[in-house]
Amino acid sequence: MIMARSKQFAGLAVAALLSVTAEAGETLALRCRQVHDGNGEVFEPGVVVVEDGKVVAVGQSPALPSAAKVVDCGEAVLSPGLIDAAWQLGTHSDVGFSEQSSEVIPHLHVADSVDLHSEVFETLAREGVTSVYVTPEAASVLGSQGALLKTGGAGISRLVDCPPSIKANLGPESSRRAGWNRRPFSNNVDFHVRRPTTRMGSTWVFRKAFASAKEYAELGIEAVNGEGHTEESIAALQEVLSGKVGLRFQARKAHDIHTAQRLCTEFGLTHILEYAQEAYECLELLAETRTPVIFGPLDAQARGMTRNFGDRTKPCLRAPMLLQEANVPFCLTACDGLGESGLARIAGRAVRLGMDREAALAAVSKDAAAILGVGDRLGVIAAGNDADLVLWNGTPLDDTSKPVLVLIDGQVAHDETGLLDDES
Amino acid sequence: MTSHFESNQPTSARRLSRRRWLAAIAWMLPLGTLQAAESVAITGGTVVNANGDRWEGTTVLLSDGVIQDVGAEVEIPYDATVIDAEGKTLFPGMVLAHTSQGLDRANENNSVTPFVNVYDALDPSSLSFEDALRAGVTTMHVIPGNNCVISGMSRIVQPHGMTVEAMTVRPEGGLKISISPKNGFNRMTQMAELRKALHELEQHVRETAERLYEEEREKQDKKVLVPPEDAIEKGMELVEVNDLDQRWQTLFRWKNGELPVYLHCDRASDLLRGIDWVKSLDLLERTTFVVGGETHKVAAALKATGRPVVLPGNLIYRETDPLTGEESETFVPKVFADLGISFALQTYGGSMGEGFLWYQAARLVREGIDRSVALQSITQWPADTLGLGQHLGSLERGKDGNILILSGDPLDQSTVVEKVLLGGVVAYERENDRRLKELLTGDEIPDEGSAADGEEGTGS
Amino acid sequence: MLGLLVSLLSSTIAPDPVAADRAIAVKVDQVYTGEGEVLRGGYLIIRDGILVDVAAASVPEGAWVLEYPGASACPGFIDPVTGLGAGRNLQEPARAVLPQAHAKHSLAPFHRDFRQAARQGLITVGLSPTSDNLIGGHLAVVRTSGPEEAAAFVQDGPMRMALVDDAFEWNRAPTSRMGAMHLLRQEIGEDFADSVVIDARSADQIRLSLELLGGSGQSVTVLHATEADEVRDSLAAAGASVILGPYTLSSSRHDLKLAAELADSGVPVAFTGNGHAAHLRTTAALAMKEGLPAKEALRALTSVPAKILGVEKESGTLAKGKRADLLIFSGHPLDLASRLEAVMIAGLPIELGSTESPKKGQGQ
Incomplete structure (x- = not known):
């Protein structure tokens, strides 16, 4: 019975996962004023590369895949979701x-x-x-x-x-x-x-x-x-x-x-x-x-x-x-x-x-x-982790800043910036 | 910045706290019964003024509780008390232009009560005053709540003092009136009650006029030889406030333009009606609008009046489209700021976050509003709204010495209020704030030798 | 003129069991078969209650001929989920799961609800347990009228289920959806039911319904499906049907658009009027106003509910070999202004009475 149950949930998760990867085909490189990786490190400036719903690279200037679309986030700051x-x-x-x-x-x-x-x-x-x-x-x-x-x-x-x-x-x-x-x-x-x-x-x-x-x-x-x-x-x-x-x-x-x-x-x-x-x-x-x-x-x-x-x-x-x-x-x-x-x-x-x-x-x-x-x-921006990322219009967690872009599994869950509007 | 106890604590906790308020206030006393020292100089700090101007290495000189000078090269009298603010930031004491904190209940049940006065309800021992001071608020306009037709007279106080008189900055703030219907009323009833009140006032004034005229004639041993209408007309000139029944005096003074009114308009249509109404009474110039979130839709009309505005504590206005079911959110201050309207902010319940004025201001910056607008909305603009703009709201020569000594920038998340000066005298020091220490650590700090404090624990 | 003709005809129409071998020929201007086409100029030939031809050029020897000039014919309406004549006898909240229950045992054949329904054109209905149980029991397919003007049981219909809030009671296990899902997974095994109608409204409830059901060729119909627009792809992929309505003039735009959106995605849509043909017609009209094609709207009242109830072989369309359950309207069947002129059940017209006029005391 327990086996049957987990199959049910697995089925659901897989179905959702399929629809996610189908859309997230693009490789993105988000370039920000700062990247707080959640593990104590702050890259300034910082770049995070996202592909197929995962983070593939993070750092000050990591090597970018050729197909990567670079998104310049200006003064905004990135943190893990x-x-x-x-x-x-x-x-x-x-x-x-x-x-x-x-x-x-x-x-x-x-x-x-x-x-x-x-x-x-x-x-x-x-x-x-x-x-x-x-x-x-x-x-x-x-x-x-x-x-x-x-x-x-x-x-x-x-x-x-x-x-x-x-x-x-x-x-x-x-x-x-x-x-x-x-x-x-x-x-x-x-x-x-x-x-x-x-x-x-x-x-x-x-x-x-x-x-x-x-x-x-x-x-x-x-x-x-x-x-x-x-x-x-x-x-x-x-x-x-x-x-x-x-x-x-x-x-x-x-x-x-x-x-x-x-x-x-x-x-x-x-x-x-x-x-x-x-x-x-x-x-x-x-x-x-x-x-x-x-x-x-x-x-x-x-x-x-x-x-x-x-x-x-x-x-x-x-x-x-x-x-x-x-x-x-x-x-x-x-x-x-x-x-x-x-x-x-x-x-x-x-x-x-x-x-x-x-x-x-x-x-x-x-x-x-x-x-x-x-x-x-989850929880840290690192290669191999899920691309759950939050872009802030100031210092993360500060009272004077708020999330302006949220990615979950590399897909846009919230966007006030318009940075990721054209999906070409 | 600091944190503070939730002031709406359940009764048992309040009673507990009440027993200790003597002890709490006791430590305030030795710091001065607010007699201004001769000279006070605050040196070495960075001044952030109401509009965000920032001056490092600045000295603020006070005398008799009034700011004498602010600058880098200020001559300090030899006998001045010097407060070293090296590494600290000086900021004007914040002004809360509209609050019902400190009252036992925000609203009176009866709808038309222009004769009530917050003086009778203000409780100096209320924790909300202690909390306000700890959070850097130095002036509070205590006024009845919004759920009324005509409520009573308000008072402007500072959150420090054992008696209401000791706390008072201005004994009269203004009259509170609401255009938006109170609970249980609809708009027809609300307006009818307002008109009825004015009508009854007029009746009373006329009766008084007639009576005065008759008395006058009697004094001169003459009879009244004119019809009542003319008697009333002649008697009008004789009517003074004190001739009227005490119940009508406040309303009469307001009607004659002697008192400001704080007009609560919750919805957009309420605001438009409110503007029309005060215009029809020729009292627009004595009106401050205390608005609700939906009024952002008619902010332009408000701007056209040029009158001061107090924004609601809840800064986000939410609306659901009845046809599509879609929800929309508007950050209210942004609409006003974009139109160049000056406004005062309120706090919004809560024991943290929105319960702080500086936090509300930080939210403005978060939503893209200019920092100087955010800072002024908690200092100079509310001071102006209260008619105290000449005395409060910024660090300038001639203004009252209401100054905050902060550990950092006023909108910085980790900044705390270290000292508060009221009228040039230190009225609060964080390092001596025992209740704050208890809150931070959960420990009970033993009180030094006060009999009023007790054995009872606040514990589990 | 038409009225005179009809009244003349109705005075001569007595179901004549002796002449059972006589064919009946019906002539109307348009025949809406319910399969998407409109036939013109021919006769509908009925023998022994079955349609033997839908576009005959000539009338067989000795046949009764019924002519309705200017009128249209369409299949009898089918309402898949009703509680006609049962009062509270379809509501059994004592237990959460009652797969052994059968609505047919609550059938009251002589109840006037059925007569009224028949007169308004509702010929076949599904009598259904309510949504008070997670599993409520089998629907019953019922013909609303026949000889002696009594309703008749046709066959067992789909299993009725529900995942809506009504299916939960605070003092009856299971009290929560987690308990319900656990229980339902155990109940719904290999031989549960071939066909299920499940009351599920929120997107989440629909999602869970599709998770539980549909295995081994089980046909699934979602009832109400208020948020079906959010999961229409899943519905289409699962081959599920949907029952919507009844709609009124105060129904929201969102709800009225659902039928068109679902039809567009290839999801079969049926309407329910809770047993009232007038509600069925209004629902269809309002859905058409928001974009549902007329063809689909007619199907929603005829062939789709027939499939849901499992009687598609004999009912739901006007085609050779099907039952002669048909309605004669003065105009297009889905036009609210059309008057219902005649109702034939198995080829025999029924007494319409004055059902089309407003009841006394109505109207304000």
Whole structure:
């Protein structure tokens, strides 16, 4: 079944890929005032050569293929396309993103719920975000597998191969839906009543599911549907246990971060933290375990629910710098922000708060790609990588500059410059 | 530049912060109860003036809170307090020409309330003032919000002081009126309410006139021998503001051209109607237009009036074509800038980014607007709009000593406000800003010995 | 004059089962066969309810002759997706997946909806489960009238599916599209159904429909397909058909243009009027206004829905060997100003009554 599924997605990706390469036949050489390659280097002036959707050369004056069409970008500056490693907004219909009939759904796929035609992808592309990892809703304790998408380039967004991972959430979100449990005096008992209502309940669901998966694996027998799991979910969890599928934890508060670590130690798993707003309080732990953190949101607002769960997080604006100093691998996410709260502006805030500009740029490109496991093809402008490029009318990430040209897989996703108008 | 707390915090956090505001303000006090020192000289810095002019190695000399001289070769009196600004940038304190921050609620429920005054609602302990100062805003025009018919009187303040009086720069900013319908009203109702208010004012004035005339005749022991119409006519000359009911005084003063009005016009057609309306009352020259995004479509009409404009905080106007479903986006300031119209910018909610005036100005540059336009829209032009252009908005001889000492260029992303001088006195220093430190590090900084501060943590 | 003739004729027309071997000859000025051609000057010859000739030069011995001077004939209208006469009996939200359900069990043959439909020219309809399920069950192909003026079940139609928001309930598994896709991949196996009608509106829903269906020669029809313009190449490549409508005067330009755009890309288009022939005619007229050729518009009411319902061998066009289901209009069949003069089902005219006049109480 799992094989069949990946064939489905592969089919889709291939179909889209075919249409991409059919159109991107031209070789382009973009000559800019500066090229920030995302790996700490700045070429001034810089040239990037793009062919068949890939970067073939980058440098101050690399050798140009004879067929290359040179595009003079004048004073504009090039950077890698930005990558948001945890995105949800606007990618699905009102119906609902995540399957609510069970808290343990690691066998399902976000890709089935994502609307590839959603307009949010156009907006993201326009703001310089060329790839997003669509992460499951936090409503499930053990949620589905996420999906990495390019935000444009072939007319619509498209799925990209990336190491699979599921997402766990022990925080308030997965037990918040328990509010829909039927109250007393109601006759209808439906499957929502089963939900955990507390963190300890959610943790129990997590441990039960993994313990069952482990037991079936040790006994060497086929799983059957049981309490809190189905044969499919067990199969998926066994892939997590064997390391074939990764694990993310959405854990905003410090004690959630500690719980995540504890659970992973118990089952011999490694994980990535999502949002982790209070990561600055767990620096030692994170540094010791080198747990990657997808950090966000970066703003001055206290977040979280207070009423029942005491979940308010305290903002700490220097958190990214603290993570950097403690050598914790991390990247930044906009937490579904667009416009002035979009990823580029979030990275700009980090610069304003004292982060080195190249480090901030890496935090939304190279480092995100590394955490997603696609560092060999995205996030850095280098020969062999995808041609996901953003041209800025000033210094990248600066408040006085914005993306004016965005290429995804070498194709124009947004163009205010008119530089690539004639396709001769 | 610096960052600041979100001022619209939930109640518990506000209460928490309130308990500490005494402590917070306490550290401000020793820096001066705003009595201007004799002489202050800020030396060695680079001046970036309101229009973007840049002068390195410049000294700014102040005396009695007023700028005496700005230049490279300025003689410094021997007894002057010297502030070394080597490596720093000096910039005029920014002016926020229209905001309802500092009020408990932006709008009054009742539609026609010309008698209310923000003086009664201004809260000096509001975090928005502290945030404003930290972000380099030195003058704020606190005015009721846009959701009204006739709201009340505004006030121009500086974001520093323990009482409203101490904060006041000008006790009267102007009257707030909205042409765009308030919530629940349609345009017919809105205009009807406006006309009704003016009509009732007139009725009241006439009654007062008649009464005054009768009193006058009585004083002279004479009877009133003329019909009421003539009595009213004769009595009109006797009417003065203080004769009227207190509820009508503000409106009366405005109607007679004594007060500016800040006219909110959200949509293009509202603006055209608003212009016609104030013209019909012969009050165009006392009007400042506080516009919404769609008015970019009729910017030319606004230019023709030559009157000041305050742009909305949301700088992007979005519209969906009803037939095709296509969305279009317009960067509003660009339309105005291209037509050569001067305007003042507002901030737009948020705890970062658009909540800063300098960030809004940086966005103008991003969209291709001249840097000098961007800088003036947060300094000189809002000062002019408020009628304080002679005293505020740039670093020039004779103007008030509202000066920012920045770590770099005002529109530079990594610039922070290091010091703020209000009237020549240092009113803010970043290195002593404890709340900022907490925000940056998430730590609680222990307070030195103030009993008002407490044991309670702001923690998880 | 025409009215007099018709009333004379109708008074003499009594379906005469005794003379079943008598042929019926119909003469009109134009015959729109529904295959793109217009025949003139000949007779339609009907025997035993089947068309034996569509352009006969002469009338067989002893045949009933029906003449409608100045009139046009076209195939009876076919509405592929309706809920006629069923009320709420086609709506079964209890389970998300019900492939065993059959709409034929909800057929109410004597319901007046069918009589009304027949009188307006709607001769064959698809009775369909609603979009409340991911898999709703089989459509039923129904003839709206016949002997005793009762509707009749013809055969099972395609399987009805839906991927729209209506197909999801918050308290019924699966609650999300990810759950739905997982479930549907398991359900849709080798022997699922030969033909499927799936309600999919957004470009994304259409894309997923084409991903799930179409294997092993399965024919796919997308219902509503509001954003079909964004994926028309995929639709054409998959050989899928589309059902559009009903359109009204307040339908958006974008929607009205769809039919023309899809026809242009080679995607077969059918219209639905939700069981009302008047809506069918309006839909066709509005689509033509936005560029759909008349030929395609007529097909959309006749041969394309016939193919979708799987009855193309016997219905949908006026051709030799097909059922004699035809309509006689005073003018072009797609002209809203034309009056429906007669309806023949299997060669037998039906009582039209006063269906063409406005109902009491209507109109403002």
